[in-house]
Amino acid sequence: MTNNYRVVVHFDGTEYYGWQFQRPEYPTIQAELIRVLKIIAKKQVLVTGSSRTDAGVHSSGLTANFHLPITIEPESLRRALNSLLPKDIRIMECQLMDKSFNARFGAHSKTYVYRIFTGQVQSPFSQRFALHIPFPLDVKAMRKAARYFVGAKDFSSFTSDEPGKKRAREVDMFKMQVKNEEITFSVRGKSFLRYMVRNMVGTLIDVGKGKIKAEEIPAIFAAKDRRRAGQTAPAKGLTLVKVEYQLQKPQGTPE
């Protein structure tokens, strides 16, 4: 008998090698969760995450699930997890779910936010969470270029994924907001290729610098060649903010 728990995990990814477990000497979010769940459940459990975030990327929405061989109220489990996890990883929500819930395969949309600060001096209080480019960018050209990223397309030019995999993805929202000296991109899709969001943002930064013209974006898509697009924007500006699921039945009480 096991209980299937869903958790929403917020983390400051600065000190981590991303979500996914690698070697023990590299701290990752998944490894931390496995470690503390072993203390709580007295057994090694599998932890499934909605997304493999890159090293240095943050989360205020990543969702995970795991089947525990013990009976514990979600609220008590949340408290136990937070008391054992480092302070830069926090379990914000914890729910008991139907046996079938899977945080990875059930996800039908993910939203990422990328923040850029373009003022001269970046505050030490936000420097962990926003990229600093210390001069104004051509936001009009960037806005124009960003429109080309919306829709169902072959994103080969915007991923480092090895050849042979399917590269068609659908971006259903790519919003750009400019407020004072901060530029924020919000990107939503069902799923993303490796480095895809960071490569789109990096290309927009090159547009903002005048290195790439907005009108060139369709040709970059058509080339299906990673070398045609812009740089990969640094991880620190990126945060996974929301993962949405089809209606899933939360279960009443643990078995």
Place this chain on the structure above:
Amino acid sequence: MTNNYRVVVHFDGTEYYGWQFQRPEYPTIQAELIRVLKIIAKKQVLVTGSSRTDAGVHSSGLTANFHLPITIEPESLRRALNSLLPKDIRIMECQLMDKSFNARFGAHSKTYVYRIFTGQVQSPFSQRFALHIPFPLDVKAMRKAARYFVGAKDFSSFTSDEPGKKRAREVDMFKMQVKNEEITFSVRGKSFLRYMVRNMVGTLIDVGKGKIKAEEIPAIFAAKDRRRAGQTAPAKGLTLVKVEYQLQKPQGTPE
């Protein structure tokens, strides 16, 4: 011939042993400034700070000054300093001042902010800058108690300073704001004794927990005994936000 520069330094104090230089193996803000100024001026220079902040305390207002034996535009100096300093220390302002300006003795008021988050789970994005108390505090009692801190008083019960020193200080503002699950104290005075702000806040936390009654504060002042007041609130919630000076003449151009 030297030029007297005034800088406003913002820093995330999490990784530092406070403002003041100690031993080389302990990173401090002052030591970092001395280090990078030596690179720029090719000479060891004295750096005077408005305040000695404790280990772990942050700043969005600490002011410092130093006399450089070189001629450099304030704007170029600011850029040079920021390019050499770690990202958790930033020079936000840099001005050329009259020879007489002294960041320590010229200061006529300092404002500190102390932040407490009382929700159940503290976000990893603000955990470096606010104390977490995961349950509601009696804010009405705290507000009542906070009023006793305003005025010219003997603060012996609220400092760890060794006996014999003068302990009279004047607090001209002690404001408490409650917004959702965050409590913010703003405290202003000409100068403060060691740990004084953190001891006042710690005492208010004990009032909020019901350990100390608001009405007991006058007796705690009268006792002139550190042991009568509450705990020292942790450094991480404290930020020096503003240092004000009597009107000082900025100088036009470097000599």
